[in-house]
Amino acid sequence: MKNIKIISIILFMLLISLSIVSATNNTTSIEKQTITTQSSTLVSTINETNNMDQKIDNDNINKKSIINKSTTTQKQSQQINEPK
Secondary structure, three states, X not given: OHHHHHHHHHHHHHHHHHHHHHHHHHHHHHHHHHHXXXXXXXXXXXXXXXXXXXXXXXXXXXXXXXXXXHHXXXXXXXXXXXXX
């Protein structure tokens, strides 16, 4: 009878240990999933920022082009209007 009590106590402790390990593994899995999701969101945000930077660069290039065309047109206009 005494042996049965000892064995049942040992089995009960093993059951508790397995429950703790299982709960720890589930928590680790959830943390990994959260980190992966956060990483994906961060990469997506960085890509969007890079796209916006590229748009701004393209806009600036277009503005410089317009300014250069305007300056060229003004110079040509001055040359035409200058007395010879």
